[in-house]
Amino acid sequence: MQFTYAVGRVLPLVVAAAVTPSLAYAADQGADLESRVEKLEKVQITGSYRLNFTVQDWNDDQKDRGGDFRFNQLNLGAETEKNGVRLSAQYRMYDNGNPSMIHHLYFATNLDEQSEIQVGLMKVPFGIQPYESHNDWGDNALFMGMNDDYDAGVKYITNRGPWNVQVAYFSNGDTKPTDAQRFSADVVSSADDNQQANEEAHQLNFHTSYKMGGSEFGGSVQLTGLYNNLTDRMGNAYQAAVFLNGKYDAFGVQLQAGRYEYNPENPDGVSEDSVQLGAFGATYLVAAKANTYVANFHYDLPFKGGIVDLVRVYSDYNLIDKDESSFKDSHIHTVGAMFVTGDLYTFVDITSGKNALFVGDGDYVNALAAGDGMDEWKRFLNIQFGYYF
DSSP states (O other), X not given: OHHHHHHHHHHHHHHHHHHHHHHHHHHHHHHHHHHHHHHHHTOEEEEEEEEEEEEETTOHHHHHTTOEEEEEEEEEEEEEEETTEEEXXXXXXXXXXXXXXXXEEEEEEESSSSEEEEEEEEEOOOSSSSOSOXXXXXXXXXXXXXXXXXXXXXXXXXXXXXXXXXXXXXXXOSSOTTOOOOSSOEEOOOSSOSSOOEEEEEEEEEEEEEEETTEEEEEEEEEEEEEETTTTEEEEEEEEEEEEEEEETTEEEEEEEEEEEEEOOOOTTOOSSEEEEEETTEEEEEESEEEEEEEEEEEEESOOBTTBOXXXXXXXXXXXXXXXXXXXXXXXXXXXXXXXXXXXXXXEEEEEEEXXXXXXXXXXXXXXXXXXXXXXXXXXXXXEEEEEO
């Protein structure tokens, strides 16, 4: 009787002691799961899928088979915010053996209603923003690091009435200085000892623009240190530009004039007429000093209705006018049309290049420096289907 009584008193306590931690753990897990779900609900997934059809007039094999239609690019990104801190990030995957790479990743917070600060890998405030072209392929400025460029640092942005002012400091580029597998074109030093040993360090940017009606007038200045890891000396580089970015009803114009100079501290005997840049897994030389010009125009056709939201025709021209008299100037000119259907953007254009990077079958390594050795206009047809979300 006493044993039965003892068991009747003790057994419920043992069971309760065993079950209580499990219930508490389950409750904690449930709360944690709910918290995770709540956080995920605040994340906006962004990205795009892109397909390309291309015919290059210098590629006989491609022309014989009627061009190439293939996967071009997959982008995935995330946008989220909590406690006043925002995160923006994007990763890109390419075709044709091009590397996958980070596009941008930064944190931001508002300082007041007109101002914010960004920290991380973010867009360099230089020239026409956000892009100085209408076509999707881009132009020479993209491979010069003057258009759609991203570096690591801190940036302050403020809007005061018609004025936009951006001030930034970047410690370095978007990846290590010997790595050409990067989205943004930067000065890179070679892993092998070919005397191209410069790398970017401690860059300052100042960018301002003023809006008046449909016109945005602006200017940019960029100062960069060039550290040479063979001489252990710091050279310098600068670039500056003034621009007009206008939208007047159906007509748009982008005009920009700029100047840049690289002044490296190379070892004795190494030419300072060109410097090495890298992007998309390739290294190439660019003229150390040049003037740059952009003249882009677009017109929105009055064709809307049904599945068509916008039809835009455009002409984009870019020139690198090099100081060195023996160097051939570099040209890019693209004409085409963009068709917008919901989130589907279709570009149909023809790009013509002369001493341009990746256009033609000449020496691409020297195309933006001395020239590609052919000094001839080459062209390619590009049709791209891009779905953005």
